[in-house]
Amino acid sequence: xxxxxDVIMAGFGGQGVLLMGNVLANCAMERGLExxxxxxxxxxxxxxxxxxxxxxxxxxxxxxxxxxxxxxxxLNQPSLEKFQPRLAKDGxxxxxxxLVDIALxxxxxxxxxxxxxxIARELGTVKMTNMVALGAWLKATGILPLxxxxxxxxKVAPQHYRKxxxxxxxxxxxxxxxx
Amino acid sequence: xxxxPERILIKGNEAIVRGALDAGCRCYxxxxxxxxxxxxxxFSSMLPEQGGSFVQAESELAAVNMLxxxxxxxxxxxxxxxSCGIALMQETISYMAGSCVPGVIVNMMRGGPGLxxxxxxxxxxxxxxxxxxxxxxxxxxxxxxxxxxxYDMMFSAFALAFKYRNPVMVLGDAIVGQMKxxxxxxxxxxxxxxxxxxQQGEDWRLEGYDRHAVPEPRVLRSLLLKEGQxxxxxxxxxxxxxxxxxxxAAEQVFCDDASLVVVAxxxxxxxxxxxxxxxxxxxxxxxxxxxxxxxPFPEEALxxxxxxGKRRFLVIEQNLGQMVxxxxxxxxxxxxxxxxxxxxxxxxxxxxxxxxxxxALEGGKHV
Amino acid sequence: MSxxxxxxxxxxxxxxxxxxxxxxxxxxxxxxxxxxAHRLVAEVLEELExxxxxxxxxxxxxxxxxxDYISVDSVESPHGRACAVATGVKRARPxxxxxxxxxxxxxGAIGLAESLHAAxxxxxxxAVFVNNTVYGMTGGQMAPTTLLGQKTTTTxxxxxxELEGGPVHMAEMMSQLAGVAYAExxxxxxxxxxxxxxxxxxxxxxxxxxxxxFSFVELLSGCPTNWHMDPVRANTRIREEMIPVFPLxxxxxxxxxxxxxxxxxxxxxxx
Numbered sequence: 031x032x033x034x035x036d037v038i039m040a041g042f043g044g045q046g047v048l049l050m051g052n053v054l055a056n057c058a059m060e061r062g063l064e065x066x067x068x069x070x071x072x073x074x075x076x077x078x079x080x081x082x083x084x085x086x087x088x089x090x091x092x093x094x095x096x097x098x099x100x101x102x103x104x105l106n107q108p109s110l111e112k113f114q115p116r117l118a119k120d121g122x123x124x125x126x127x128x129l130v131d132i133a134l135x136x137x138x139x140x141x142x143x144x145x146x147x148x149i150a151r152e153l154g155t156v157k158m159t160n161m162v163a164l165g166a167w168l169k170a171t172g173i174l175p176l177x178x179x180x181x182x183x184x185k186v187a188p189q190h191y192r193k194x195x196x197x198x199x200x201x202x203x204x205x206x207x208x209x
Numbered sequence: 210x211x212x213x214p215e216r217i218l219i220k221g222n223e224a225i226v227r228g229a230l231d232a233g234c235r236c237y238x239x240x241x242x243x244x245x246x247x248x249x250x251x252f253s254s255m256l257p258e259q260g261g262s263f264v265q266a267e268s269e270l271a272a273v274n275m276l277x278x279x280x281x282x283x284x285x286x287x288x289x290x291x292s293c294g295i296a297l298m299q300e301t302i303s304y305m306a307g308s309c310v311p312g313v314i315v316n317m318m319r320g321g322p323g324l325x326x327x328x329x330x331x332x333x334x335x336x337x338x339x340x341x342x343x344x345x346x347x348x349x350x351x352x353x354x355x356x357x358x359x360y361d362m363m364f365s366a367f368a369l370a371f372k373y374r375n376p377v378m379v380l381g382d383a384i385v386g387q388m389k390x391x392x393x394x395x396x397x398x399x400x401x402x403x404x405x406x407x408q409q410g411e412d413w414r415l416e417g418y419d420r421h422a423v424p425e426p427r428v429l430r431s432l433l434l435k436e437g438q439x440x441x442x443x444x445x446x447x448x449x450x451x452x453x454x455x456x457x458a459a460e461q462v463f464c465d466d467a468s469l470v471v472v473a474x475x476x477x478x479x480x481x482x483x484x485x486x487x488x489x490x491x492x493x494x495x496x497x498x499x500x501x502x503x504x505p506f507p508e509e510a511l512x513x514x515x516x517x518g519k520r521r522f523l524v525i526e527q528n529l530g531q532m533v534x535x536x537x538x539x540x541x542x543x544x545x546x547x548x549x550x551x552x553x554x555x556x557x558x559x560x561x562x563x564x565x566x567x568x569a570l571e572g573g574k575h576v
Numbered sequence: 577m578s579x580x581x582x583x584x585x586x587x588x589x590x591x592x593x594x595x596x597x598x599x600x601x602x603x604x605x606x607x608x609x610x611x612x613a614h615r616l617v618a619e620v621l622e623e624l625e626x627x628x629x630x631x632x633x634x635x636x637x638x639x640x641x642x643x644d645y646i647s648v649d650s651v652e653s654p655h656g657r658a659c660a661v662a663t664g665v666k667r668a669r670p671x672x673x674x675x676x677x678x679x680x681x682x683x684g685a686i687g688l689a690e691s692l693h694a695a696x697x698x699x700x701x702x703a704v705f706v707n708n709t710v711y712g713m714t715g716g717q718m719a720p721t722t723l724l725g726q727k728t729t730t731t732x733x734x735x736x737x738e739l740e741g742g743p744v745h746m747a748e749m750m751s752q753l754a755g756v757a758y759a760e761x762x763x764x765x766x767x768x769x770x771x772x773x774x775x776x777x778x779x780x781x782x783x784x785x786x787x788x789x790f791s792f793v794e795l796l797s798g799c800p801t802n803w804h805m806d807p808v809r810a811n812t813r814i815r816e817e818m819i820p821v822f823p824l825x826x827x828x829x830x831x832x833x834x835x836x837x838x839x840x841x842x843x844x845x846x847x
Binding site: 094097 | 218244384389391484486556561
């Protein structure tokens with residue numbers, strides 16, 4: 031049986047969208063699953079919108095690009111406007127309500143609104159918004175255990191982020207238990 | 210080896226670099242262009258660590274000519290670029306073919322014509338397979354579909370280049386290059402060691418003329434002005450190109466009892482693979498034929514699938530109809546061949562290929 | 577060795593044939609200076625005992641088959657790309673002595689970018705640049721170094737500043753680049769200048785052998801056929817018309833103690 035799941039993660043450049051995707055993809059690989067990760071790459075280096083797509087499956091993966099995702103992680107308003115209409119009918123969207131006007135959230139869709147930036151600020155830095163949101167995604171999808179993702183941080187975090195691992199572990203936990 | 214090494218999550222572009230280094234590549238020359246920039250970036254740190262040489266050239270013209278120079282010394286060397294950059298390299302690829310110099314050229318295709326876009330595309334099939342350069346020459350063209358194949362195929366690329374003293378192009382696209390996937394960086398079985406690769410150049414490589422040891426200096430040239438010289442040279446090239454055909458290769462999935470065989474390569478083939486698997490699960494007799502060498506095209510294997518006109522073929526490619534010509538040449542009118550093209554910049558997923566495959570299965574449009 | 581080149585009984589050989597120069601009769605026109613330039617390179621490689629380590633990159637132009645005359649391992653380059661090919665050779669085999677032999681079209685027009693960037697990178701190669709102000713092999717068209725007023729088959733009215741621009745000065749350009757260790761312009765119009773040219777070529781190869789950077793020698797040369805004059809008059813033209821525009825001398829020499837000076841602006845008397 032196929033254990034398929036895909037997610038588009040989107041936000042401002044600098045919100046750690048690509049790191050969030052990498053953490054998830056590495057964790058899926060460690061669990062012995064097939065996985066693809068593809069970023070949007072282009073002319074904008076800073077300040078634009080960033081998004082990446084992660085596909086997880088127990089079988090070989092065809093397209094690493096997804097048009098109607100089964101799930102999304104939306105860190106800012108422009109990302110909601112872009113990806114909410116494309117969300118699959120039974121899909122789930124994790125929305126950072128700190129930066130998104132929740133009046134725009136389509137009530138017909140399965141949405142998890144979480145003030146990820148505010149929670150991250152309380153934990154010490156808004157830079158952990160991504161991990162709070164990823165925690166909420168893990169809870170909503172149940173695809174991978176929280177502990178597995180927390181463990182993978184030690185493996186994928188660049189050397190100069192090592193001292194922040196504990197804080198990120200807490201951010202994942204906060205996002206997971208908030209929803 | 211007691212235990213398989215860990216899988217690492219890397220882009221196809223990085224897998225190209227790791228495969229090349231493990232295969233014995235010692236020189237890289239390149240010029241930045243999206244979507245293959247991770248290749249020069251990775252080489253710039255990894256090659257010098259291994260005692261090799263990395264040069265960021267002033268243009269693709271310069272890069273491929275540096276490749277010609279390094280390759281003339283029998284050193285495993287490569288360059289990489291994308292579509293329009295490869296077009297700039299074609300003259301020298303022709304020189305390399307003419308003067309029988311081995312080298313590897315990686316093309317991570319983007320949309321065209323002209324500057325096009327930076328998205329995935331298969332619009333360089335003709336440029337790669339039919340020889341974008343001048344003169345009557347042929348190059349190997351290998352088509353990886355996964356990051357793992359990016360790693361593995363670099364071994365084949367260097368082995369073929371040295372075995373046949375000929376340029377080899379590895380043809381990926383923006384999906385293959387930009388996508389991260391788990392890769393096991395282990396040399397494939399039967400892969401040559403870097404030393405074995407280098408040994409193959411002993412008879413022809415430039416290393417300085419020792420007049421006491423050999424009668425003549427070595428000259429690698431493609432200019433043959435004397436009467437009959439070029440004819441003789443091209444005759445020997447023709448024999449070589451005929452011998453190259455034995456290297457044709459393809460992957461076949463569910464083809465044995467298929468009523469419809471989808472023919473696709475590279476990233477489109479992996480998406481078609483998903484579509485075909487889903488349709489099989491729904492009881493449809495469809496299969497996939499994926500050439501892993503585009504030149505030589507695996508025409509004999511494809512022809513072997515024709516059975517008394519009962520089988521249909523559908524070519525799916527992300528361009529306006531290029532590989533379909535080779536498929537039709539191979540099938541030679543013995544079975545129906547239809548074509549489904551995908552434009553650049555348009556989303557393609559397994560679900561979008563379902564309808565065209567079912568339509569072809571039912572003998573629908575025959576383009 | 578052919579009989580002509582051997583000393584007969586009672587003769588003392590004082591002008592030998594360099595072993596690095598093949599005995600093939602060249603295809604060059606009477607009065608052409610390529611033969612002299614080839615010989616200078618061959619003699620220097622022999623004298624410095626570099627021939628067995630040398631790899632020549634042949635370019636496109638009249639000297640396209642220079643490998644038939646200079647007996648060293650060679651690779652043929654596409655038009656203009658000789659310095660890029662030489663870069664690849666040297667990077668692959670740093671233990672070799674690599675040189676390009678290029679004309680003015682190859683180096684100064686189609687291959688200007690590759691030439692300047694190889695120099696800027698300080699590639700440890702030597703470029704021998706033959707400047708005769710005209711495209712020889714294709715029949716006398718305008719070159720990047722064609723003088724103002726000079727008639728060619730594509731400047732029938734003479735080269736005009738306002739339409740075709742002015743001549744390209746390679747030695748001067750080279751001297752401005754950080755990677756260049758040595759740049760000198762010489763001439764092949766007279767014995768004195770030819771001897772100075774050989775000194776320059778020797779210095780250029782020595783600098784490469786010592787790994788000091790890119791070395792460059794420009795040789796002002798005659799093309800009687802496309803200049804439509806006899807060889808003696810061609811030598812006179814070099815002195816009277818070319819040298820005033822392309823002054824001879826050392827433009828850069830990082831091995832020199834003193835500031836480089838233009839060593840030879842003197843125009844010799846007619847021969």
